[in-house]
Amino acid sequence: MFKVYRLTKISALVASALALSACGGGGGGSDATNNPNSGVAPDTTWTAGTYSSASTFKNYCETPRTGTDPYNNNQPYPDKLGAAAHEKMWLRSWTNETYLWYDEVPDNNPANFTVSEFFKQLKTTQLTDSGAAKDQFHFAQNTADYKKETQAGVVSGYGIEWSAIARSAPRDFKVAFTEPNSPAANAGIERGFKLTYVNGVDFINDNTQAGVNTINAALFPSGTGETHQFTFLNRANQTVTVNLTSADLESSPVQNIKILDSAQGKVGYVQFNAHIAKAQDGLISAVKQFSDANVSDLVVDLRYNGGGLLALASQFAYMVAGDNATASRTFEQTVFNDKTTPSAPTPFYSKQIDYSASVLTNTNLPSLSLNRVFVLTTSQTCSASEAFINGLQGIDVEVIQIGGQTCGKPYGFYPTDNCSTTYFSIQFSGVNAKGFGDYADGFKPSLAPQYDDQIKGCDLSDDFSKVLGDPSERLLNGALTYINTGSCPVNKTQMRSAPKPSYTHNKEDVFDIRYQSFLLENKINAQPIKQEQ
Template sequence: MKFQFWLSLVAAVSMTACGGGGGSSGASTGGSSTGGTGSGSATAPVWTAGVYNSESQYKDYCANPRSGADPYNSNQPYPDKAGSAMHEKMWLRSWSNRTYLWYRELPDRDPASYTVAAYFAQLKTEQSTASSAAKDQFHFTQDTASYNQQTQSGVSSGYGIEWSVQSTTVPRWFQVAYTEPNSPASNAMVKRGDIILEIDGVDFINDPSQAGVNTLNAGLFPAASGERHQFKFRRTDGTEYSLTLTAANVASSPVQNVKVLNTSAGKLGYMQFNSFITPAQPQLISAVQQFRDQAVSNLVIDLRYNGGGLLALSSQLGYMLTGPNIIQNRYFEKMQFNDKYPNTNPVTGASLAATPFYSKQINYEQNTLTSTSLPNLNLSRIFVLATGNTCSASEALINGLRGVDAEVILIGDRTCGKPYGFYPEDNCGTTYFTIQFSGINAKGFGDYADGFVPTPAPQFDDQVKGCAVADDFSHALGDPAEALLASAVEYAQSGSCPVSASSSTDNPSLRSDSRSAVPALLSTPAVRNPNDRVLNQSIRSPIHEQEQP
């Protein structure tokens, strides 16, 4: 059995679990991809338009091969051999041509004039969705060692801040969405809603220079634990403060704020769930057991910042929310690959089979399904809090539940729109993420490339019954007065959206005067977006997918 991923965060994430080193194809303990670990020669290959040799001729031939043992692959030696950048690019070309979902839409450009990173960046479709958005917004890479550390242990280097990003160019606007417990940010009393004003003396909102952006990026994305940077913030009440944040290896707590609220509709459970990563499994089980013990009749899952992760974990959560009486042997999701592989998985070679609602615990380190049953709540209605950062495995949960006729009430904003997934693949120390499949639920629906939209009276399949409500940065997550949670409680009690529900996600009351001090300058350099699907180095890398064990 091999577990793979969809593309959120965390990331997500997103978010997210295993894979990478040792030539793996998304497995937590390594394993060879189709084509083996390289059967070519060290002589630099030559590109010929339209001719695609087997990727095995180029796999693991590296311009800078790693040496030693891979701690994330049972300390097996790295498979790298002396090669060239052209080997790495030609491997990317053949691998993409064989497995990319939209391989027919790939350009075939001579890789000689590109760096490896730049060549991979253009190996994606240039087509658009029905709303004119880019069809593939989820094409990215990550350092393999960092990826493995984040997905397998939930640890990443930084301050422990999840950002809400409204603009990366002048006037820039980054706001704290939440902080991880016991992180440098939470220990320094950085709060949800705080807005960045300066980093290391540079005006975060208005500085138009490349030199300024370089300083801002260095502060936002510290290169190593122990790095120190000076920040200036403004709180939602207008108070400004400065502090020095020291980067550290921060352990993610994917499940937070588990609580039960007493309402006129009965007991209502709430949990903030940030990423579908391996450490979340025991935390989700504990939360569900708490809800079951207190006999909740309604449940709110806060996925507003959950960028994705393991589809297997998403299916497990789907089972725990509902149970066998509601699922009735229907599947969670079915994968569809490109037309070269109508019946088999191009990465594993296995016959295609639908992903079930897993009813057992999974040993993600050994990639095995255990005999230990999961608890379930037998709920036929679930409230989901969502924003544009709700992606991938989070959307698969929504779609999978709807596929078995569980009612989903969506509160917040349109989700990110990613019904696609991939198998993270390591080559020469970089893990690559390229779209390889789409997913459909038990009713055959998976066309939500522009996201799920909350609406009181749905008319189309990508519209979900619910309320459009602006993200509320003036209250802590889990606070019953916070707008999204308060709207869910109101809906549970009255059966309809609150009158104050709003579709705007940009709260003017939180804007500082300096945000409008200069007009938007599209030509000014942008800071890196920590939530960007290409640049994301966080735990919420938007990845998820799962093969049936």
């Protein structure tokens, strides 16, 4: 989802994919070029329908950063003293130049908005065929926090990934998983624990502003070292109360690598939580283990993977399909607005990538050369995860979907930094080698697919009664049942007909979009939910 740097030919290809985050072809990488502006702040007079170049206003900030950027080789920050009006005018011109649907954005007077409010309305208001918002992935994030997570894999919090089953009272938040060695994991918090009280406030039912403020302060600590009390019901319906202290945590994007037995042979299973740079080593390790075990099938658990780097999705797709299926084939072609020069397609990367330098190395990736793969999905499966599915389908690798409808994000953006905020605004859509990318309402598992956004598989609800990787857990069991029998589980109580999931970005992407907890953009509110879009 982001800005492509024209480096060398090979570097440009990698950068365009490395940067892609939280989308069916998202990208990543903030603008770290030197400020080209002169020392004289430009005029900020607004004239409807008339746009100056975005570069005119770039890096003129109401509150310039000082010092050096630890995530850009300690180079000085490019900020110059300006005003909020300069930041808004930059957003206006940048949107007009790069936004995929720029001609659907109203040209409102920036003077009527704060900077953050102005950005929020710089998007299309049109709907998809299902009636959902066409653009559900328009958000901004503090630049330091964004870089810390995407480049270093570090996030602040308790180590809990939440699944928000119901965001309005009566609320239902369950623990999806915890990060190893995190405050939550060390306190014995596990998958399936249901949140009931936060600092003594009834999390499920309290709808007062004071209660909501208390809940938000605890769920979203402003920094490390904050201690808050959480009460849960565990999987045995017993009350568990713990005090958790927020900390900087290294995320573990690849977990639970397992070799499982089936009637048809060995099955590899891997829980893949986020397409971030540090996942490359974990995926390579997993694929080597699967290759050594001579697995005949692979189950990739993407149910909480909100997206990230498109290049990583391409690499993993190569590791699944191998040389013969991917040679000279396109993983994803990006489609921009009519003001943007088309870019080269993203190939299936067969080499390791130095993500810190945005260059391909000469080190080959391992591969399994499978002609099918099972993916476990929910409405939190988004962006680069969907690109992984779509890219493999584009080269006729059979994808079998077990679980729920995905979030629906065939779009990408190049995260762009201006004045200590990183902005995410849809800048392209992605299509596979067959030219398909129309899954704005998500991929849907179906016993008898009739449409291109339907995938052969089993429509099953998420199962919080078991830990991830347990062969008896509903989604994994559904995949194993399909491997053994060629059909979905016969227990119809496990089957469902899922409605279109209601999704408003996380990041992815948080996202996921999962650069932070997907809840970051969906704080609890007495209204009953505050949607930061």
